[in-house]
Amino acid sequence: MWQDLVNKFIYQVLKLTKGEKLTDALNFFIYDTVKIFFLLLTIIFIVTFLRTYFNTDKVRDFLSGKSEFLGNILAALFGIITPFCSCSAIPLFLGFLQARIPIGVTFSFLISAPMNNEIAIGMLYALFGWKITLIYIAFGLFVAIIGGFLIGKFVDPEKYILIKVEPLGKDNTGNNNGTTKEQIFATSPLFKERLSESWEYTYDLFKKIYLYIIVGVAVGGFIHGYVPIEFITTYAGKNNPFSVIFAVILGIPMYSNAAGIMPLVEVLTQKGMELGTALSFMMAVTALSLPEAMILKRVMHIKLIMIFFAIVGIGIIAIGYLFNFLI
Amino acid sequence: MKIQILGMGCASCKALYKNTEKAIKKSGLKGIEIEKVEELDEIMKYGVTSTPSFVINREVITSGKLLKVPQIIEIINQRVIK
Numbered sequence: 001m002w003q004d005l006v007n008k009f010i011y012q013v014l015k016l017t018k019g020e021k022l023t024d025a026l027n028f029f030i031y032d033t034v035k036i037f038f039l040l041l042t043i044i045f046i047v048t049f050l051r052t053y054f055n056t057d058k059v060r061d062f063l064s065g066k067s068e069f070l071g072n073i074l075a076a077l078f079g080i081i082t083p084f085c086s087c088s089a090i091p092l093f094l095g096f097l098q099a100r101i102p103i104g105v106t107f108s109f110l111i112s113a114p115m116n117n118e119i120a121i122g123m124l125y126a127l128f129g130w131k132i133t134l135i136y137i138a139f140g141l142f143v144a145i146i147g148g149f150l151i152g153k154f155v156d157p158e159k160y161i162l163i164k165v166e167p168l169g170k171d172n173t174g175n176n177n178g179t180t181k182e183q184i185f186a187t188s189p190l191f192k193e194r195l196s197e198s199w200e201y202t203y204d205l206f207k208k209i210y211l212y213i214i215v216g217v218a219v220g221g222f223i224h225g226y227v228p229i230e231f232i233t234t235y236a237g238k239n240n241p242f243s244v245i246f247a248v249i250l251g252i253p254m255y256s257n258a259a260g261i262m263p264l265v266e267v268l269t270q271k272g273m274e275l276g277t278a279l280s281f282m283m284a285v286t287a288l289s290l291p292e293a294m295i296l297k298r299v300m301h302i303k304l305i306m307i308f309f310a311i312v313g314i315g316i317i318a319i320g321y322l323f324n325f326l327i
Numbered sequence: 328m329k330i331q332i333l334g335m336g337c338a339s340c341k342a343l344y345k346n347t348e349k350a351i352k353k354s355g356l357k358g359i360e361i362e363k364v365e366e367l368d369e370i371m372k373y374g375v376t377s378t379p380s381f382v383i384n385r386e387v388i389t390s391g392k393l394l395k396v397p398q399i400i401e402i403i404n405q406r407v408i409k
Contacts, residue, residue, distance in 0.1 A: 056376035088377035088391060095376035
């Protein structure tokens with residue numbers, strides 16, 4: 001449907017000749033941008049709407065007192081739907097520990113929440129379809145569950161947490177000091193308010209990322225039209241056994257630009273980059289972020305951050321190789 | 328009335344503080360004190376899991392939300408009427 005509309009616009013409205021490199025590139029650019037914008041807006045809206053029913057306080061209450069492995073699984077699942085930004089990583093981390101949630105369960109959430117964010121899910125769906133999106137989410141959950149579990153097993157929180165965490169009293173665990181359930185309930189928004197709130201959030205988020213997407217698609221279009229396939233297969237394809245590791249290392253500093261990078265990855269896969277490598281790269285972009293590490297340094301020992309990065313990094317690399325091997 | 332904004336200096340924390348200042352000005356109400364709370368130990372005492380948090384008289388009203396000016400005025404007015 002989209003392609004027909006774009007074709008009409010390019011060949012009939014703009015009267016460009018079919019088959020020329022520049023025309024093809026323009027066609028690709030417009031088609032991709034329109035499709036991504038539409039699908040991305042839809043997905044972000046749906047996710048943010050569902051999100052108005054969850055918040056991290058509720059997740060904390062639900063997770064406190066759950067057994068360890070079940071806790072890891074639930075924490076990873078909640079990570080998909082709960083809002084998360086690197087600026088709230090610290091209060092979240094400490095808040096969970098205050099509620100006596102084990103450190104491993106807390107980490108399952110900390111790994112899953114940024115990885116399964118609405119931008120990543122929306123972009124993946126727009127570019128690769130629902131199958132790859134589901135695979136990404138499933139593998140992301142797997143890394144979050146196992147990674148959190150391992151951290152919980154081997155890390156002694158006393159040693160690595162730089163701030164003394166005073167557990168909240170039993171009466172307070174579910175609530176903020178002095179706030180009663182009624183008050184929380186009284187401010188619970190109406191359906192219409194939820195809709196308008198999600199729309200505002202979607203709009204704000206979109207304003208922040210749309211330029212990255214346009215640039216990403218434009219660069220992608222350039223690669224699509226001008227860079228030879230051999231070039232990419234040499235560096236990112238079957239011929240390079242280290243491609244997955246390389247992709248993961250490359251992905252770490254790119255967190256803030258996830259939206260702009262994904263269109264590039266799509267083009268690279270069309271040009272011979274293996275899908276496992278692409279998946280690992282995208283997971284590294286979202287799950288391992290340097291800004292988040294810098295922020296977490298205020299509350300946890302650098303060694304714990306390194307263990308966190310190492311476990312998640314190895315998990316992501318393993319998934320990339322497994323995927324390349326299977327497909 | 329004392330309003331506190333909890334947050335460790337992230338962008339939306341600063342924005343919420345500014346919105347609150349504007350809201351107080353716009354509402355024309357007198358005697359509203361506003362304070363930034365940036366120390367982790369202090370923030371932790373409120374038991375919030377995300378920031379920025381909007382606190383009136385030590386009671387957490389919202390957390391993890393960047394309230395807009397009219398929303399803040401509404402919240403303040405509700406408290407004043409009570």
